Amino acid sequence: MAAQRLASQGHSVCVIDWRENIGDKLCTGIIGRECMERYSPDLTNVYREASSAVIVAPSGKRFNIAKSQPQAYIVDRVAFVASLAEKAKRAGATYMLGPRVSSVDIGEAGVDASLKTKQGSQVVHGSMVVVASGFASPLVGMVGLADRGQPEAMLGSQAEVEAPNLTETEVYLGNSIAPGSFGWLVPLADSRALVGLVTRQKLNGHMGHFMDGLERSGKIKSVIRKSQTWGVPVKPLSKTYTSRALVVGDAAGLAKPTTGGGIYYALLSGDIAADTAHEAIVGGDFSARSLKSYEKGWKSVLDAELRIGYTARVLYEHLGDGGVESLVEKFASEQIQEDLITSGIFSFDRHSGIIKKAVRHKILGRLFTSVGNGAIPLLATIAGSKKA
Numbered sequence: 079m080a081a082q083r084l085a086s087q088g089h090s091v092c093v094i095d096w097r098e099n100i101g102d103k104l105c106t107g108i109i110g111r112e113c114m115e116r117y118s119p120d121l122t123n124v125y126r127e128a129s130s131a132v133i134v135a136p137s138g139k140r141f142n143i144a145k146s147q148p149q150a151y152i153v154d155r156v157a158f159v160a161s162l163a164e165k166a167k168r169a170g171a172t173y174m175l176g177p178r179v180s181s182v183d184i185g186e187a188g189v190d191a192s193l194k195t196k197q198g199s200q201v202v203h204g205s206m207v208v209v210a211s212g213f214a215s216p217l218v219g220m221v222g223l224a225d226r227g228q229p230e231a232m233l234g235s236q237a238e239v240e241a242p243n244l245t246e247t248e249v250y251l252g253n254s255i256a257p258g259s260f261g262w263l264v265p266l267a268d269s270r271a272l273v274g275l276v277t278r279q280k281l282n283g284h285m286g287h288f289m290d291g292l293e294r295s296g297k298i299k300s301v302i303r304k305s306q307t308w309g310v311p312v313k314p315l316s317k318t319y320t321s322r323a324l325v326v327g328d329a330a331g332l333a334k335p336t337t338g339g340g341i342y343y344a345l346l347s348g349d350i351a352a353d354t355a356h357e358a359i360v361g362g363d364f365s366a367r368s369l370k371s372y373e374k375g376w377k378s379v380l381d382a383e384l385r386i387g388y389t390a391r392v393l394y395e396h397l398g399d400g401g402v403e404s405l406v407e408k409f410a411s412e413q414i415q416e417d418l419i420t421s422g423i424f425s426f427d428r429h430s431g432i433i434k435k436a437v438r439h440k441i442l443g444r445l446f447t448s449v450g451n452g453a454i455p456l457l458a459t460i461a462g463s464k465k466a
């Protein structure tokens with residue numbers, strides 16, 4: 079997104095990615111309506127629209143949650159990313175696919191990225207760099223923006239399977255599936271589906287156990303692509319800009335802490351980074367002071383989401399299977415469907431609105447306070463957050 083926007087403005091842009099099949103990283107490819115409307119993937123890259131989903135409670139009870147309009151879109155992520163790259167190329171960006179960036183040096187005269195290629199090594203020079211290198215990327219440390227210690231993260235595992243009778247996305251809850259979190263079964267096309275889970279806890283055979291259960295129940299017939307695991311950030315970096323460098327997307331920790339969805343926030347932050355970089359290039363000022371507006375920009379649209387989403391995740395992790403079971407039952411009731419799901423507050427792209435309404439809700443609020451004393455400061459954080 080940053081490359082496409084900057085190249086369209088006439089700037090010289092070079093994108094370096096070691097993946098030759100750009101976009102082919104572990105991901106389910108679900109985006110929300112706001113993302114769809116703003117970044118409109120070519121409809122041939124959309125497998126299906128979803129206006130409902132089946133929620134499977136820890137007990138195995140199934141609940142259908144539905145809205146009249148599509149809320150989410152399951153996209154062919156690789157094709158979507160490739161189409162964005164194609165647009166950037168047409169606008170004049172150069173793509174170097176295959177080489178790995180092994181170091182980034184920021185100096186008075188610009189930025190030098192050293193690349194490891196099949197033929198040897200090479201240095202690419204530029205006036206500034208947008209670091210878009212994904213989860214836990216060492217490049218963040220190379221530009222001097224890594225926080226101390228390990229980034230707070232979830233681990234996600236996903237496999238591609240054959241699931242001939244699956245017509246709707248299914249979300250599985252409960253500690254035996256994904257402790258403090260959730261698993262999914264998402265239909266694509268031609269009987270193919272993605273099965274996965276994400277959790278902040280250690281994965282200890284959870285994926286195998288989840289898939290075995292789905293095979294036993296006849297939901298999945300065979301495995302097409304074995305499961306792989308990768309991380310998802312749950313908290314942003316404490317600083318995402320410095321002299322001559324901006325950090326976007328997963329590299330900056332910009333993903334929804336509730337679900338781990340990060341495609342939209344990566345696109346949004348790339349977009350905002352392009353505005354800041356354009357100003358810097360035109361003004362010839364690449365100082366940290368000049369690039370600070372990037373962070374101000376993404377914070378104005380995402381900060382409340384990230385803070386409330388993170389607090390809600392911690393609160394959810396406190397619930398345990400009993401709490402989750404009653405949360406789902408209550409959520410499926412007509413009253414709560416009306417108050418929260420069909421009321422217009424529900425958004426797949428932004429969760430803070432529904433979270434704030436849920437903790438203040440007379441029925442759901444009681445459930446959260448019953449978690450114990452640990453919940454009080456979390457509820458206060460959510461209730462006290464100004465912007466949502």
Ligand SMILES: Cc1cc2nc3c(=O)[nH]c(=O)nc-3n(C[C@H](O)[C@H](O)[C@H](O)COP(=O)(O)OP(=O)(O)OC[C@H]3O[C@@H](n4cnc5c(N)ncnc54)[C@H](O)[C@@H]3O)c2cc1C
Pocket residue numbers: 094095096097100101102103104105106107108109177178179180210211212213215217233234235236274307308309310326327328329333338339340341342344
């Ligand atoms: C199992 C799983 C399921 C997910 N499902 C969804 C979902 O359904 N919806 C959603 O919104 N989000 C989902 N996400 C999260 C989503 O995939 C990420 O938030 C999103 O891809 C972040 O985009 P990005 O451009 O910041 O980073 P990435 O997509 O990770 O891209 C980073 C790129 O940098 C390249 N790179 C890294 N280091 C170097 C280097 N040294 N030199 C050269 N190139 C380098 C990589 O090859 C990669 O192509 C999921 C994540 C996981 C793990």
